[in-house]
Amino acid sequence: RPHFVTGVKVQLEMQALWQQFDQLGTEMIVTKAGRRMFPTFQVHISGMDPAADYVLLMDFIPVDDKRYRYAFHSSSWLVAARADVATPGRMHFHPDSPAKGSQWMKQTVSFDALKLTNNLLDDNGHMILNSMHRYQPRFHVVYVDPRQDSQLHAHRNFCTFSFPETRFIAVTAYQNHRITQLKIASNPFAKGFRTTDPDDWPVTYLLAFIHNDDYPPSHSVFGTPTGHFNIENIFFF
């Protein structure tokens, strides 16, 4: 009974919102104490073996070897330098892991507990990122093989999904004012900063998906499996 992950399909939730941010150049705040992502990374999963155990993880890989800076006069991102030294990448286990395929598939899987930090010495299990660097979130589905010789088949028990629209630049303070306004318009916790008169909001900042008849999308949009990786990469780096 091989290939427990080959049929797995993953659909990104809130894709319209992610795309709206991506068009402006998504920024995510990093703080010493740890900051949640917004939008939250959420997926809908299908094609798992309902009775099998799976572990779900996320990590963040550098998109390139660059350090960026924001040019306010031109409202654009510029390459500032070569990337700073990368810290060893951490893995974030979804707190419900491990769980049966039936559990993961019956409702949206949300990584709302995940936090981003720029503290290299963080001991709260947050994801350590370099500010002013660009990252690609990755999502991993790991089949928990109960067999004794499971390590022999480990390379078959993983599957990785990357959604290009979830890329972002880590920042300690927002640079692009349009990103700030879209965050304020769409994040319920930032309601205190909204203009009292909704008519004042530029159309760009309104959430198209709220009034979009095609939400959720009628056509499924799947992430692209980016190939397998070694089990050592997950547990020891």
Next chain:
Amino acid sequence: RPHFVTGVKVQLEMQALWQQFDQLGTEMIVTKAGRRMFPTFQVHISGMDPAADYVLLMDFIPVDDKRYRYAFHSSSWLVAARADVATPGRMHFHPDSPAKGSQWMKQTVSFDALKLTNNLLDDNGHMILNSMHRYQPRFHVVYVDPRQDSQLHAHRNFCTFSFPETRFIAVTAYQNHRITQLKIASNPFAKGFRTTDPDDWPVTYLLAFIHNDDYPPSHSVFGTPTGHFNIENIFFF
């Protein structure tokens, strides 16, 4: 390798507070939407096999076959009638179940998500109790036996703990005013009802354990295992 639960020891947390309530006659609010218990049922566990999987559960059994009423003039509980028809008892699985013994033992296990309701048609998974009836909370440790013939050994894989000081009468509104005042004095969420001047509080309502040098207690106080019960009782009643 039999008897995975025989060595398990369970210590009730906040025992001094429980005893303070018990001396007055603990009351727990039940509502249609579900109400949390206060104090929260919390335990510290030792003696598990760190590598074995356990499921932790709670249920509530009637202390007697009586329905009570409160006599305000004498400030005491009286027997009002025979008990109303008992609803099929539900089991509350600790949301972290199943988990390894090492996980359960490394910190306090808290049942703060558990809610009590008087709604016989509740479909939120809350514990259904009859108001004005008296109950004894029970705590169950279940070893998850990976063997195929696990049902043959099921009677050995359970252990039940009852703490007499956690007994209570379910109510829709507090009857004993001293219970109300102790709840207000000790539950952080009821701080809005506290007298602004702490010096006004009767000594009885002060939380002895806060200034008690013996907190947490230096002597361990264990619950009394109340014997084994059949696996069918847990999963099918």
Next chain:
DNA sequence: AGATTACCACCTAGGTGCAAAGGT
């Protein structure tokens, strides 16, 4: 100058007992 930090007012989300109203 550019990037980071600490503190803040303002939210969301939900746990309290109270008081008045409703039910049987």
Next chain:
DNA sequence: ACCTTTGCACCTAGGTGGTAATCT
């Protein structure tokens, strides 16, 4: 009479970006 329900003000707990101070 006795018990239950509902709406409420007042909390806890924690997620927002703004702002001013601080670091390098």
